[in-house]
Amino acid sequence: MRGTGHGNIGFFEDFQSAIVQTLSDATEYRFNDIRLIAISGDVAMTITVDEPNGIAAFSGAAGAADGIGLTSAPMCPSLNGMITVETRFKLSLLTTWGGFIGWQETVSMSEIVNPFTLSGTTLTSNNGGNAFGIYYDTTADTDDWRVHASIDGTEGTTATVTNSVGTVTTLGALGIRANATPVVDSFMYVRVEIDPDGAGRVYYGDISTAPSNTGPKLVASLAAGYLDTAALYHPVVILVDPSTNDPTWEVDYFGATGGRDETF
Numbered sequence: 001m002r003g004t005g006h007g008n009i010g011f012f013e014d015f016q017s018a019i020v021q022t023l024s025d026a027t028e029y030r031f032n033d034i035r036l037i038a039i040s041g042d043v044a045m046t047i048t049v050d051e052p053n054g055i056a057a058f059s060g061a062a063g064a065a066d067g068i069g070l071t072s073a074p075m076c077p078s079l080n081g082m083i084t085v086e087t088r089f090k091l092s093l094l095t096t097w098g099g100f101i102g103w104q105e106t107v108s109m110s111e112i113v114n115p116f117t118l119s120g121t122t123l124t125s126n127n128g129g130n131a132f133g134i135y136y137d138t139t140a141d142t143d144d145w146r147v148h149a150s151i152d153g154t155e156g157t158t159a160t161v162t163n164s165v166g167t168v169t170t171l172g173a174l175g176i177r178a179n180a181t182p183v184v185d186s187f188m189y190v191r192v193e194i195d196p197d198g199a200g201r202v203y204y205g206d207i208s209t210a211p212s213n214t215g216p217k218l219v220a221s222l223a224a225g226y227l228d229t230a231a232l233y234h235p236v237v238i239l240v241d242p243s244t245n246d247p248t249w250e251v252d253y254f255g256a257t258g259g260r261d262e263t264f
Contacts (some may be wrong), residue, residue: 009080010257011072016054018047023058023068028109034254037069037112039240048250058249060241067098067240069112070254074105074232077194080258085133085235086191088252094184095138096243102133102192102202103233106153114238116148116155116175123174127153130231133192134178134202134219139242147202147220148175151228160223176220181208187252189216194233199224 011033023029023038023045030036036045041060048055060066075083087101100114106129107113115128118140132149148171149156159171169176182188183206191203205216235256239249 007260007262008257009075009260010255012253012255013070014054014253015047015056015251018045018054018056020046026110034070034072035109037071037109039065039067039069039112039238041066043068053252055250055252058239058251060246065240065242066246067238068249069239070237070251071107071109071112071234072256074234075103075256075258076230076232076261077196077198077227078229079261079263082193082195083233083235083256083258084191084193085254085256086189087237087254088187088189089237089239090185090187090250090252091182091239092185092248092250093245094182094247095245096241097245097247098135098137098139098240098242100133100135100236100238101190102131102236103194104131104133104236105129105231105233107234107236112236112238114240115150116146117242118146118174121174123148123155125150125153125155129153130228130233132194132200132222132227132233133236134190134204135175136182137242140174145178145180145204145219146175147171147178147222149200149222149227151226156226159226162221162223164217164219171222178204178219180204180206183207191216194227194229195224196229197224198227198229200227
C-alpha cells in the first residue's frame, strides 16, 4: 500500500527569500531544495526589488560563456510517473545568449554542461547523457528556441515528433523550432514533461506568442518509446552568454514534480 500524504515528490523555488551573494566558479551552492552552479566564472546573485513575485537575478563577470545553472535531485519516469519541470525567466538584453531548459542525465555540480549548442547550422551535443528539452543559441544562423533530445549524448535526429500544427515529422539535425520572438525584459515560460512510456512534450510562451497573453503553447510532442524511461533525469535550467555582453538573468521560479516510487 502507498504511504499516507507523501505520494508526490518535487520542489517549487519561488525565490521569496533570495539573498545577495557571489557564486564562485566551479562551486555548487545549495538554495533550499535546488542547487546553483556558476558557469565559467563568478556569478553575482541579487534580489529584484522593483517587481513582485520573488525574483532572483544572476549576472556574470563579463567572461566568455559565463552564466548560471539551476538543478536539483534526479527523477526517473519509469518509477516516478510523469515528470515535469517548469520555469519563468527574462533577460536584460538579447544580443548574445543561450540556454537549455529540460531534463538532463549527466550533470556536473561544479560545471554544468549545456547539452546542445548551435553555431551557424552545426549542432554540438555536449554529452548531457540522456536529455530532453528546449535550447536557444544566438550563435546560430537563425535564432529560435528548438526542442531536441539525445540518448547517451547522441542527438535523436530520427525520433518521431508532432509539431505545433499537428504535422508528424522527426527531430532532425537541429530540433523543432518554436518560432518564438523573445522580447527583452519580458518573461518567457517553459514546461518540459516526460511520460513513463518515453513520450515527452515541451511547452513555451512569451508576450509575443499569438494570441498574446493566452498562456504557453505546445511546441512539440515526442512519440512514446524514444526516451530512456529508466534513466535518472535532473531538472535543469542553464542560462549562459556565449560572448561577453553579460546579460542579467531574472528567474521568477523553477520547479519540478513527479510521483513517489513506494515499492519495497
